[in-house]
Amino acid sequence: MNARQIAVIGDGKMGKTIADMAKARGWTVTAVLGEKQNAGGRGITRESLKGADVAIEFTEPESAEGNIRACVDAGCPVVVGTTGWYDTLDAITREVKKANGAVLWSANFSIGIQIFLDLARRAGALVADIEGWDAHIVETHHVAKKDAPSGTAIVLEQAAREGLGRKVPITSIRTGAVPGTHKLILDSQAEQLSITHDVRDRAVFAAGALAAADWLVGKHGVFTMRDFLSGVGDS
Template sequence: MSPRHKLALIGLGKMGRVLETLAPERGWDVVARIDSAANRDGSGITGRSLNGAEAAIDFTVPNAAAMNVRAAVDAKCPIVVGTTGWHDDLAAVSEWVRQRHGALLTATNFSLGVNAFEQIITLASRLLGAAGGFDAHLVETHHAAKKDAPSGTALTLERAAAVGWQREIPITSIRTGSVPGTHELLFDAPFETVRLTHVARDRRVFAEGALAAAAWLIGREGVFTMRDVLGTRADAGES
């Protein structure tokens, strides 16, 4: 039997609650739960509050993510960040983590399907862009409470598609109901349409990936993404 790991949850919103439920089934003991009320500017993340956690997972809000990363690294705890909307801070925080020999893994989406989808649309964009005669458009739909628009996943997918398309692709964002996440890339020509779609039916798919990422991150040093976890990056990470 594999040894159980100790996990800290930073953020107790929808994703935090899903992680808390799923973690014990995946070999984790949740030893720390840190919510926003007790974590102003990252002050609630300390060696003591982390309670021996081997890794932390952050699903909070964009303006808290960078401070949470710094606090976790200062406390010698590897951290996985699923919060989106803080991309402007990522380069500086990543360099800070490297200088302190910490461990950070970020992803705009932890779904294994989305990470495969990203590579599929790069290829499709290259082929259809070379063929000519097509327009491209990305549509993303999320629940009404999601704060960032476009979603972090949509921006990641647009960048992946633009590699093959060789120009920016417009994004339409829809916020409605309780949709966990749907992303559709459309290529339209006068006589045909190609639709590539990924649908997340349950937040558990994101929690599964985040827990797998946290287990992978234990004992490592550097800055990583899900491509490192899945072994689909050409280099060996960004350590």
């Protein structure tokens, strides 16, 4: 991983974790823009980013769209970890491509979740044509998480649906300080199979976001963690 200059958009728990980890890895944090410095996305400019090679955005669903657009306008590639804004993804994609910008978005930056998504597709396909089998997703997060279902649960449902061929219901639970637990349940009358991913430390998201940010520099287009892991766009 190269030593980059990075701007962090969002000064919550994830923003602070990313900034601390970036510094520990020898990166230069050019700016940390919280709500006070970036009301309505108006604080993101070429000047405020201070020459950052790339930005990482972890804020709130209502702020993400404006932050992404501001980064693209400033000519700064941006990795987006905020969820709950995906209804505007198509419009953002068109704008990014028109501006020749670079965005990598993901509902979850852990490597384990990327493996889980692949398993969900395969598991859904295996039981799709077997009578009596069905699927369900249960996701649990801390009480402060605003969006429900989680962005990860949404993409997990999409992956399972690809294989199963029908919609998979999601149950969302908000309790305590749980960083994130996602469970795919495959159920029949006689037996049940569960696949679970538990996050033990938010640092896993920061590590994945930094790896994705390093990869995104010099690229153009809209990417996901699946692209990063498969090397799409690598020369």
